[in-house]
Amino acid sequence: MSDRKQARKATVYRMVMPEHICPYGLKTVDLLKREGFEIEDHHLETREETDAFKARYEVETTPQTFIGGERIGGYDKVREYFGKTPLDQGEDATSYQPVIAIFSMAALLGLALSWYAFGELLTIQAAEWFVSLSMAFLAVQKLQDIRSFSTMFLNYDLLARRWVRYGFIYPFGEALAAVLMVAHALPIISVPVALFIGTVGAASVFKAVYIDKRELKCACVGGGSNVPLGFVSLTENLFMIGMGLWMGARALGWITV
Template identity: 65%
Template sequence: MQQHVSTKTASLYRMVMPDHICPYGLKSKDLLERRGYTVDDHHLETRQETDAFMDEHGVKTTPQTFIDGERVGGYDELRVHFGIDPPKEEQSDTTYQPVIAIFSVAALLALGLSWHQYGTPLTLRAAEWFVSLSMTILAIQKLQDVESFSTMFLNYDLLARRWVPYAKIYPFAEALAGALMTAGALVVLSAPVALFIGTIGVVSIVKAVYIDRRELKCACVGGASSVPLGFVSLTESLMMMLMGLWMPLKAFVLS
C-alpha cells in the first residue's frame, strides 16, 4: 500500500545573471531546503526581467519567496517567518557578537601558543597572551577606520574630549602595547602605555555609564560598533590596566 507523502514547496524568484548571482537568493534557497521545502527556483536572468517582476508584485527587492501562494518576502523576512529572528519591530541593533568573536579567538590563540611553547595550554603566559592578543585584535578593528572610531570615542572618553588628537592616537597605542606585550619585549614602554590608556578608559566609562547613566555605543570594536558601552568596554580597559601593572612587576620584581 502506497503512502501519500506531502511535500512542502516554495517558489523562489532570484537574480541569476551572467555577471551577478544574488547572494541573498542563494541564502534563501539554502534556508528553504534545510527547512524541508522543495524549491521551485525561478531565475531572473536580465535587469528587465527583474524590474518587470518587481513591478508586477509591488516589491523593491529580490529575492522573493512565496509559500502556499502567499508572499513571505526576502531573506530577512524568511528568517522571521521560520522564527530564526524576531519580527523587525522587535529587533535591536545592539549586539555582543563582535566582542564574543574577538575574545574567543584571542583565547584560542593564547591557548594554542601556550601549548606550542610549554606543552600545555593552561599557563600564566596563556593568560597574558589572551589579554595582549585581545588588545591587538581590538586595535585592528579600530584601525580599519580611525576617523569613524575617533568620532564615536569622543562621545565618552574624557582625555579625548580635552585633547582631540588622542582619539586618533589611542588605537595605535593599544596596538603597540599589545604587540610588545605579546612578545614580552620593551616592558618599560608597553606597560606605561597600557596602564595610561587603560586607566583613562576605566574612568571615562565609569563616569559615562555608571555615574551619568548615558546610553552609548562602545568604540571598542570600531566606529561602526553596535556594542553598548558598559561592561565589555570596561573589561577591555581593566585588562589593559592590570597588564600595565603586572608586566613590570613580573619583569623587575618577581624575576
C-alpha cells in the same frame, strides 16, 4: 501550523545574471531546502526581466518566495516564516557578537601558542597572551577606520575631549603595548602606555556609564560598532591596567614565573 506542514513546496524568484547572482537568493534556497521544501527555482536572468517581475507583484526587491500560493517575501521574511530571529533589527540594535568573536579567538590563540611553546594548554603565559592578543585585535578594529573611532570616542573619553588628537593616538598606543607584551619586549615602554591609556579609559567609562548614566555606543571595537558602552569597554581598560601592573612586576623581578 498544519497548513505549513502540508505545504512542502515553495517557489522562488531570484536574480541569476552573468554579472550578478543574488546572495540572498542563494540563502533563501538553502534555507528552504534545509526546512525540507521542494523548490521551484525561477531565475531572473536580465535586468528587464527582474524589473518586470517587481512591477507585476508590486515589490521592490528580490528574491521573493511563494509558499502555498501565498507570497512570503524576501529572505528575512522567509526566516520569520520559520520562526527564526530576523537578521535586520535596525541600525541601532546592540550586539556583543564582535566582542565575543575577538575574545574567543584571543583565548584560543593563547592556548594554541601555549601548547606549541610549552606542551601545555593552561599556563600563565597563555593568560598573558590572551590579554595581549585581545588588546591587539581590539586595536585592529579601531585602526580599520580611525576617524570614525575617534569621533565616537569623543562621546565619553575625558582626555580626548580636552585634546582631540588623543582619539587618533589611542589605537596606536594600544597596538604598540599589545605587540610588545606579546613578545615580552621593552616593558619600559609597554607598561606605562598600557597603564596610562587603561586608567584614563576606565575612568572615562565609569563616569559616563555609572555616574552620568549615559547610554552610549562603545568605540572599543571600532567606530561603526553597536556594542553598548559599559562592561565591555570597562573590562578592556581593566585588562590593560592589570596587564601593565603584571608585566611591570615581572620586569622588576617582583614576580617570577
